[in-house]
Amino acid sequence: MNNPNEKSFPVSWDQFHRDSRALAWRLAGLGSFDAIVAIARGGLVPAAIVARELNIRTVETVAVKSYDHQNQGGIKVLKEISPPLLELARGGAKILIVDDLVDTGSTARVVREMLPGAHFATVYAKPKGREMVDTFITEVSQDTWIFFPWDLDVAYVAPISGGTD
Ligand SMILES: O=P(O)(O)OC[C@H]1O[C@H](OP(=O)(O)OP(=O)(O)O)[C@H](O)[C@@H]1O
Ligand SMILES: Nc1nc2[nH]cnc2c(=O)[nH]1
Numbered sequence: 001m002n003n004p005n006e007k008s009f010p011v012s013w014d015q016f017h018r019d020s021r022a023l024a025w026r027l028a029g030l031g032s033f034d035a036i037v038a039i040a041r042g043g044l045v046p047a048a049i050v051a052r053e054l055n056i057r058t059v060e061t062v063a064v065k066s067y068d069h070q071n072q073g074g075i076k077v078l079k080e081i082s083p084p085l086l087e088l089a090r091g092g093a094k095i096l097i098v099d100d101l102v103d104t105g106s107t108a109r110v111v112r113e114m115l116p117g118a119h120f121a122t123v124y125a126k127p128k129g130r131e132m133v134d135t136f137i138t139e140v141s142q143d144t145w146i147f148f149p150w151d152l153d154v155a156y157v158a159p160i161s162g163g164t165d
């Protein structure tokens with residue numbers, strides 16, 4: 001469970017693109033990967049950016065749902081990894097798993113079991129889950145909720161003084 005999330009960490013598109021590129025730079029130093037498995041939905045955007053930067057054309061998805069808004073429920077695998085991708089992995093191909101973040105590590109644990117030899121990468125990591133990730137860019141504290149740009153809109157904010165004008 002993440003609530004109460006005392007702090008919030010809103011991420012803009014620009015920031016997310018920059019952090020995802022930073023992830024791609026770090027992964028580029030680890031040799032080449034044959035395919036990416038994106039954990040939908042959150043992993044789709046960073047996976048697209050990493051695939052573009054590393055020129056990886058084979059991109060597969062696994063859909064895992066763990067949270068309803070900010071509440072963690074049971075893990076549900078809504079779409080499995082396709083048999084051809086699993087076959088590729090069994091044949092020794094280097095597979096990169098990408099997600100937007102690791103929080104408790106539950107999602108990462110479930111997907112790692114599907115692809116034991118794969119490299120697991122996320123853009124952000126919280127302390128409870130960081131051991132489950134091979135490569136990440138930025139650590140945020142456990143009591144922080146990360147707001148991604150696809151969940152945000154530009155909105156009015158009251159002045160610090162509390163007034164309305
Ligand atoms: O480490 P954990 O505690 O498992 O949390 C991390 C997972 O939670 C979020 O997905 P979510 O279940 O909200 O689904 P979504 O990607 O479709 O938004 C996020 O995208 C990660 O996949
Ligand atoms: N958007 C978002 N989804 C999450 N799933 C688990 N933790 C988080 C978080 O901090 N932000």
Ligand SMILES: [Mg+2]
Pocket residue numbers: 039040041042043064099107
């Ligand atoms: Mg997710």
